[in-house]
Amino acid sequence: MAYKDGPMTEAMYYILLSLLRPNHGYQLMQSVNEVSDGRIKMGPGTLYGILSRMEKNALIVLIEKESTKKTYKLTKEGRKALNKEFDRLNAMVEDTVRELEGGK
Template identity: 60%
Template structure:
């Protein structure tokens, strides 16, 4: 079932970006900080809440669980949702080009 939850939160967007390569929680927090050039420092509470929601929505799956560390990966639906959100964000920026002339 394709994702139809509307616009993504910033946290969801960055988690999906980070999961273009399967990872575990601590690795995701580091990747998100790196990808956002330090702008986003996601704590464990936010991260695991987002992961739980995205598992339920079918955007990600649990790849491995060795009892100590869970590794997640993005699904086909997750990739499609991420691309859809990326296109939406591009449209927002393009629509904002009216501001280039000054207010």
């Protein structure tokens, strides 16, 4: 699931969105649930697998480690990726609205 300028999974998008402010594991799972209005419920295995890949892809960085608590934040590249994905999703919504209104 390496991100290379392709579409993100929903889980990736919401993790990046939730990392607009530095967050740690448990808090991040709650934040994803809240930000997604309950549509995304993520367990620790899924979360830490995605975080690991995002860290390898330089989208996020570990900024603090206390015992088992790891706090992450977005990198500049991560913010760019989030903005690019937002623009892609927004364009899809605009295309859909246009077609639903009769293809104007």
